[in-house]
Structure formats: structure tokens, C-alpha cells
Amino acid sequence: MEINRSSITANAATAREMGLVSCHRCHLLCKLYDQKSACPRCGTSLHSRKKESVARTWALVIAASIFYIPANILPVTYTTSLGTVQSDTIMSGVIYFIHSDSWPIALVIFVASIFVPLLKLVILITLLLSVQLRWISRAKDFTRLYRLTELVGRWSMLDIYVITVLVALVHFDALADIEAGMGALFFAMVVVITMFAAESFDPRLIWDNLQSTHEEKY
Amino acid sequence: MVEHLIACHGCDLVHALSDIPIGKTAYCSRCGSILYRPKRDSINRSLAFTLAGAILFFIANTCPFLGFKIGSKIRETTLASGIHQLYQQDMFIIASLVLFTVVLVPLLHILCMLYILIPLRFNRNPLYLANVFRLYLVLKPWGMLEIFMLGILVSAIKLVKMATIIPGTALYAFLALVFVLSAMTVTLDGHVVWKSIDRQ
Numbered sequence: 001m002e003i004n005r006s007s008i009t010a011n012a013a014t015a016r017e018m019g020l021v022s023c024h025r026c027h028l029l030c031k032l033y034d035q036k037s038a039c040p041r042c043g044t045s046l047h048s049r050k051k052e053s054v055a056r057t058w059a060l061v062i063a064a065s066i067f068y069i070p071a072n073i074l075p076v077t078y079t080t081s082l083g084t085v086q087s088d089t090i091m092s093g094v095i096y097f098i099h100s101d102s103w104p105i106a107l108v109i110f111v112a113s114i115f116v117p118l119l120k121l122v123i124l125i126t127l128l129l130s131v132q133l134r135w136i137s138r139a140k141d142f143t144r145l146y147r148l149t150e151l152v153g154r155w156s157m158l159d160i161y162v163i164t165v166l167v168a169l170v171h172f173d174a175l176a177d178i179e180a181g182m183g184a185l186f187f188a189m190v191v192v193i194t195m196f197a198a199e200s201f202d203p204r205l206i207w208d209n210l211q212s213t214h215e216e217k218y
Numbered sequence: 219m220v221e222h223l224i225a226c227h228g229c230d231l232v233h234a235l236s237d238i239p240i241g242k243t244a245y246c247s248r249c250g251s252i253l254y255r256p257k258r259d260s261i262n263r264s265l266a267f268t269l270a271g272a273i274l275f276f277i278a279n280t281c282p283f284l285g286f287k288i289g290s291k292i293r294e295t296t297l298a299s300g301i302h303q304l305y306q307q308d309m310f311i312i313a314s315l316v317l318f319t320v321v322l323v324p325l326l327h328i329l330c331m332l333y334i335l336i337p338l339r340f341n342r343n344p345l346y347l348a349n350v351f352r353l354y355l356v357l358k359p360w361g362m363l364e365i366f367m368l369g370i371l372v373s374a375i376k377l378v379k380m381a382t383i384i385p386g387t388a389l390y391a392f393l394a395l396v397f398v399l400s401a402m403t404v405t406l407d408g409h410v411v412w413k414s415i416d417r418q
Binding site: 009013014015016018020022024025026027029041042043044097102105108109139140143144146147150154155157158159161162163164165166167168169171172175176179184185188192195199203204206208 | 249293295352
């Protein structure tokens with residue numbers, strides 16, 4: 001997918017260094033006249049970098065990490081069948097599928113519900129540290145990691161949908177009944193909060209450090 | 219001169235873009251993020267998928283999507299009754315989240331696209347074009363139909379040992395809707411929509 005070199009030329013400067021702001025929504029390059037200006041094309045308020053990006057992302061990441069614990073300890077479903085009640089956590093759901101020999105399904109649920117949320121939290125913390133501690137040598141890799149979190153984060157909603165369908169379908173009074181537990185609520189909060197966290201992080205901060213280090217050198 | 223410049227939204231480096239041929243992608247030379255990917259016949263194609271999506275959306279939300287048979291009892295669910303069930307169990311937040319991501323966001327996506335693309339197709343700009351397209355872009359990450367589809371699959375496998383599962387009309391409509399809505403998103407060239415605002 002290499003394109004003709006003549007149709008794309010990289011400038012040596014960032015938009016900020018040129019005194020310009022790239023609109024978050026429509027990507028129009030605008031001149032910033034005062035702090036309250038809006039994009040002349042689409043009306044979005046203009047900021048050179050996302051506002052309070054590091055502080056906001058930290059707050060959301062910490063909140064999500066706290067919710068991650070009850071999400072994995074508390075039961076997500078209560079299954080009543082013929083009078084006996086069985087409570088399941090996310091992990092016991094995975095183990096159930098391993099025991100019933102459907103390990104591909106077990107793997108899908110494990111990846112979507114346990115691995116991805118944890119991975120997302122770890123990546124976001126790494127990115128925040130990289131900005132604050134000025135780890136500039138791997139800037140390109142950190143940008144890749146950011147794109148990865150944006151891409152995979154939403155798939156954690158899988159378990160919430162599975163619970164919804166189960167609760168909606170299995171409703172036969174004493175014979176068989178499935179109800180959602182508090183764990184599901186905390187888990188849903190983890191997914192939503194990490195999505196907001198990924199959105200509030202500004203990947204350009206990773207590269208800003210690179211530039212300010214150059215300026216110090218020369 | 220400023221119009222031909224574009225700043226990478228991954229690292230803020232400014233690039234000068236002249237015409238990128240259709241089917242090719244311009245990547246940022248520093249961080250590798252996508253700068254711009256032009257689409258062939260974007261308005262027409264995207265509108266076609268939007269219209270198909272509107273019809274499928276209606277079917278998917280009115281017909282029963284799964285039947286569940288245990289002994290002689292049969293239980294049929296539509297999407298709405300499933301969400302209603304969660305509300306009755308005081309799972310207000312989860313029910314709202316499912317309603318928002320599986321019903322409201324896809325519906326708003328289809329409505330926004332119809333509102334934007336039909337006038338653009340006839341070279342007119344609808345009122346509040348920028349606001350409506352911004353709404354579409356803000357909602358974009360919250361449409362999770364494809365994940366819901368995988369959720370149905372997983373729960374069907376979970377339930378198949380308990381009882382007989384009867385796939386409903388809505389299930390097939392849903393499956394098609396997932397692909398049609400992805401196609402709608404992929405064929406749309408946001409740049410063309412923003413350019414039409416400049417045209418005025």
C-alpha cells in the first residue's frame with residue numbers, strides 16, 4: 001500500500017510548533033486566535049492537546065482498576081435449576097466451558113472478559129508513565145499500543161451481552177431461571193470507564209516529549 | 219495553502235497532501251497512523267448500505283430473535299423484551315447500557331446517515347450538517363452490534379445443552395445488519411462530508 005512519494009511530504013514541524021491546531025473532529029488545520037475559539041468548519045472547540053489529558057486518564061484508570069476487583073469476585077449470574085441456586089463469577093463461567101470441552105468458547109470469554117480489560121489497564125498505565133517519565137526511545141511502539149487499546153477495548157462488552165441474552169431467555173420460574181448479579185454491574189462499569197479513559201488520553205503527548213528533549217539539546 | 223496541510227492525530231506532525239489515489243492510504247511518516255484513505259464513490263455506496271440497514275434494523279427489532287424450548291414450554295424473546303427483563307430485575311444500568319449500545323446508537327447512526335447522505339447525493343447540504351455529522355462521529359465507538367452478535371452465539375452454545383434453541387427471523391436480520399452497518403461505516407469518506415461544508 002505504498003503510495004507515490006510525491007503526493008505526501010512530511011513537514012519537519014508539528015502543528016503546535018507552526019502555531020496551528022488540528023480540529024479533533026474534522027482534522028481541519030486552524031489558526032488559534034484565543035483560548036475559546038471553535039473550528040470554523042465543524043464548530044468543535046479547539047484545543048492543541050486534549051484538556052487535562054494525563055490527570056483525567058489517571059483518574060479513570062484508577063477508578064476502573066478499583067471496579068475490576070469486585071467485577072471478578074462477585075457473581076455475575078445466579079442460575080436456579082430445580083430449586084438449587086448456583087452463582088457464577090466470570091472465571092467460573094470460563095472454567096465451566098473448559099469442563100464441557102468447548103475450549104474455544106472458554107478462550108473467547110477469557111480473552112474478552114479477563115485478559116482484554118487487564119491488558120487495557122496495563123497499557124494505559126504504561127502510556128501515562130511514558131508521558132510523565134519521558135520514555136521517548138519507544139515512542140512509535142507506544143503509539144501502536146494506544147491504537148491497540150482503542151481497537152480491542154469494546155470487545156469486553158461480550159460478557160454483558162451474554163448475560164443479557166441468558167437472563168432474557170431463561171425464565172421458567174422454578175424449573176430454570178437466570179438472574180444477573182452485582183459482578184455484572186461492576187464489570188460493565190469497568191468496560192465503560194476504560195473506554196472513556198482511552199478516549200481522554202492524547203497520544204500526541206508521547207511525541208511532545210521527544211520534541212522538547214531535542215530543543216533542550218540544541 | 220493551509221487546506222492541503224494535515225496534522226497527524228497520532229503525533230501532530232504536519233504533512234502536505236496532494237491527491238491520494240483511490241484505494242491507497244497515506245500514513246504518517248513518523249508514527250505510522252493513518253492520515254487519509256480516500257474511498258471510491260463514497261456517498262452513493264454508503265447511502266445504499268444505509269438504506270439496506272434501515273430495513274434490516276426494523277426487522278431485527280420487531281421480530282423474535284431467539285426461541286428457547288424446555289419441555290413443552292416455549293419462550294420467545296425480542297430484543298426489547300430481553301432488555302425489559304433486565305429492568306424488572308433492577309439491573310437498570312446494564313439494561314440502559316445494552317439499550318444504548320445495541321438499539322439506540324445503531325438507530326441514530328442510520329438516521330444521521332440518511333439525514334446527511336440523501337441531500338448530499340443531490341448536491342445539497344442539509345441544515346446543521348456539521349452538528350449531525352459530529353454526533354455521528356461521537357457515537358461511533360459506542361455502536362456494538364458485532365459484539366452483541368458474538369454474545370448471542372456464546373449464549374446459544376451455553377443454552378444448547380439445557381434446551382432446544384430456535385433461531386428467529388430477527389437473528390438473521392441482525393447478522394446481515396452487522397455486515398451492512400460495517401460496510402456503511404467503511405465506505406463513508408468523512409473528508410467528502412467535511413469538504414461539502416466548505417463548498418457552501
